[in-house]
Amino acid sequence: MKNLKALIKPALLLMALAMLTGCSEKIAVLNPQGPVARSQYHLIIWSLIMMSLVLAVVLIIFVYVLARYGRKNSDGFDPNDTGNRRLEIIWMVIPVIICVLLAVPTVKTLFSLNQPPKATAAQAQTAGESLTIDVTSVQWKWLFRYPGQKIETVNYVVIPAGTPVKFRLHAYDAMNAFWVPELGGQQYTMTDMPMQLWLQADKPGNYDGRSSNYSGKGFAHMTFKVMSRSSTDFDRWVNDVKDNKPALTHEKYMELLKPNTVKAQAFSSYPAIVAKDLNKAQMEALMNGESVDTDSMHGMDMDHESGEGGSQDD
Amino acid sequence: MIESIKSFMGWFFVTGDPMIYGADASIALASIGIVAVLTYFKKWKWLWEEWLTTVDHKKIGIMYIIAALLMLFRGGVDALMMRAQLTLPNLHFLDAEHYNQVFTTHGTIMIIFVAMPFIFGLMNIAVPLQIGARDVAFPFLNALSFWLFFFGAMLFNLSFVIGGSPDAGWSSYAPYAGAEMNPGVGQNYYLIGVQISGIGSLATGINFLVTILKMRAPGMTLFKMPLFTWSILITSVIVVFAFPAFTVALALMSIDRLFGAHFFTIAAGGSPMLWANLFWFWGHPEVYIVLLPVFGIFSEVIATFAHKTLFGYAVMVWSMVAISVLSFITWLHHFFTMGNTAPVNAFFSISTMLIAIPTGVKIFNWLFTLNKGRIQFTTPMLWALAFIPNFTIGGITGVMLAMAPADYQYHNSYFLVAHFHSTLIAGTVFGIFCGLHYWWPKMFGYLLDETKGKWAFWIFMISFNICFMPMYFLGLMGMTRRMYTYPAGLGWTPINVVMTIGAVGMGVGFIIMAYNIVWSAIHGKKDKTGDPWDGRTLEWATSSPAAEYNFAHIPEVSTRDAFEAMKEAERKGEADSKKPYAPIHMPSNTGIPVIMSAFMFVAGFGCVFEWYWMAIPGAIGVIACMIARSFVYDDHHFIPVEDIERTEAATGRLS
């Protein structure tokens, strides 16, 4: 039985390695498709290496000790072996070093993620140097507003490849989290605090996004597609939406704000109320003819001009 | 009239699902069965006098453990239901609403009603014995703590059949958990059930802090205490400083829901993020409340079955102190992705990583306790040994999660779920199973069967790995927690199938363990010596089970591993001669704790349904019980010398 146990761990590790190398395409986080996801991927791999070392050391000592002192009649029993200052200092110092080795890149990456990634492709005419998209989570759908382009989409978002995209995140009702694993890590959406997330796709392609923070009955279906397109395709798409899609009416917008799941859709324009990024309470107050209480937007406002909408940010 | 009664019943009782009706029927049958058996065997008086009114820490410990095992069964069934639903894509075994309730109750029950009471049970049994005390500092309060936990748990579980279960997750994030988006009584059950049992937890923390600080046997200085007692001392400090924050958080959300306040609402300036802060300010220390005690258990068990003193005792103690301090400054790592500034996230990233240092030190000290030992592979030792590699995996993934930018990718995914199960199962669950097997003879006077225990261990431990190792990859593939279903074609299916197989295996392991408990109750080997494991600490110095008064003479302590030293002295023929007995002062049984907690249950149930005609009399009952208690002066008795002699003779300890 002891031998069996000794075998399990290496077998699992082997399996893990096989999975890492064999089918990383299915493993979204380990298949980064943009600079943000890539910087996080590097951090993950670096920590995985360090941590594997730690695990290996623990396992080697573990197996050795059990094999050596687990047998009946093993020699070397020493009940007076109750401490060793030098050894204890060693295994206190080594974790400290590992922590430093992990903390430095962590903090660096943390600060770098506040900055837009470097553009890697020619800019789309309709987008400019960087594109700003206002994202609103509503039970259980995603609304994407292009303040510069004055269009709105639901449950899918088209972005130009190689161009940094600033997602400004809002919640209409429940808290959700905006996550596109192949492009980068997530941020929450909240009713009282607009947040921002820079993402960028290297090349054209479709990426799965979903809400990662539980928000009720339809949460599992709260997915969206991120479609990265070349600059020219992006321009074409914007113009196509402007020309061919219906306008988002006030009634239709109110319909969208109800808790349900809907299909992907696009709108050539939106009413002014959409750009106010009202939350559910503010919207209800407005509908009841009360003054909208704006001082509930108290949180750490990471992006001071948000809430105005409309203006292109560049 | 009849119509309105009908519609009330339809609203009051949960309806519409065959599984619920099954649960209704089995609850009714089980209740009738229990009442019938008690009546038939004329056991009501016995139940009342021996158990419901007891203030004996050993009996309270046993009741904690029985309740925790029952809750573990319920939480485990919840887990199996979730795994069944997620085995294949697009299943309809559970619908979204039902699934949401199941994961909420699974999490809440496992943390609040399994891990906590199991640990409270083990510490009730072991700590007074380990420090050579006759009971805890406040036996009445101890009984009250148990009954508050018990009725809190009952109230929470009632939601399954009456009114509907909570469905906002065990962390109940606002604003989703608020009245606006989550009407109905389910969330009230969570808030009030957990609140009632939380008050009991706080009282337990105070009780054990005073017990350990003030009631140690003569000669047992702090640094001669057994490691388990140390771990409970530190845990009690964490309880005292963390639980009030949770009490407040729960109260504020209750006030939001019941009285229309705006602490965490979207409207009128409420701050949903405040909930996250308050919840995790308790929630993270809570993780260590359920982990440090099992560190203590493993330290005892590993030292006992390696037949060595613990390696690096002082460092082991100080590392627990360090963990307890750090546990209060890491709570924000539960929401790195909630819009904190980079410096804030950096601070909490680093503070979280720092916890790995004392924890790593402990792992190496355990390994070096085994080194040069004479390792004996008993069932409790197997659980302790399995803890080391499995928990290390939980620990290193914890460090990975601590790195905020990487956490943006792990957060709320199955990677996170796998991580906290690696720590909570390989840590807490292995630990409580380890402690259960280890102290079982001390609780009941017979041993659990080793063969069956080992079968249960291997099946559970291997299945645990089958279930949770693949889960890390599922998380990296983008599957998030709390999804009730997922579409085909994402490559998630094979992993989910494997995980379900593992979950079933863990269920099988648990059933074997339950069978072992029943089997051993009939056929188990009796422990006549009181020291079946060749133990090192004082709990093994008295009979199994220990007499009501624990020790006929309070032992005198001069070293660590006090009992080992006593045995050594005896081997050398230096045992001191028997002293005469003196009457022993003991607390008397009282019915007030159980009655007061029952009133609390009534008040809580009234609050859940906002029936103040019921809540107010319940609250008055609670206050009346407190006043009644204040006027009780005759709350103790003396055990005469003849009784002590008789008891000691019966256990063969009177030479």
Place this chain on the structure above:
Amino acid sequence: MTDATLSLHEKDQSKLPLEYRTEEGDLRIVGFWIFLAAELVLFGTLFGSYLVLQSHTAGGPGPHDLFEIGPVMAETIVLLISSFTCGLSTLELRRHNKKGLIGWLIVTILLGLVFLGLEINEFYTYAVHEGAPISRSAFLSGFFVLLGTHGAHVTLGIVWIAGILLQLGKRGITTVTARKAFMAGLYWHFLDVVWIFIFTAVYLTGLVI
């Protein structure tokens, strides 16, 4: 009920104050201090929540609009004096003067009742006359719950001390009643300290800032 039955592990403790003389008394007083530490965390959390929400008035009345220095000063002075009389009661306890102890405790709970009356009046004024009930805004939720929790503690303290008065009347000053009176005193002073924080963090900052 004599002291002898309670002081099992009696050492040479005759020099200690009565409430510390038995092992049970000693344990309970230590436990009570720890309980007060937990209460400190509880109020700390409430203060934290209040301070976070203080500015979240949602267009409703804020601290400036509501608070008036007069009633608040009255509450403060009454409670401070009650803390003083409570301290006098402990002095009488040390002197084993039953009459003095009971007398000062009665004065203390009477002052406590006055404080409660003033506070209830303040709440009533805000909620009914000023249109500022608990459900008006996050600020008011924080205000009412923080002060309400303190008020509930004061109420509980009054009930508790009343119960102790009955026991003192019946049994006189024993190790048990001495311990109870002493602990109630600790509790009362603690509530006074909390009020000082409320006075500073809620009223002073509310009026000044």
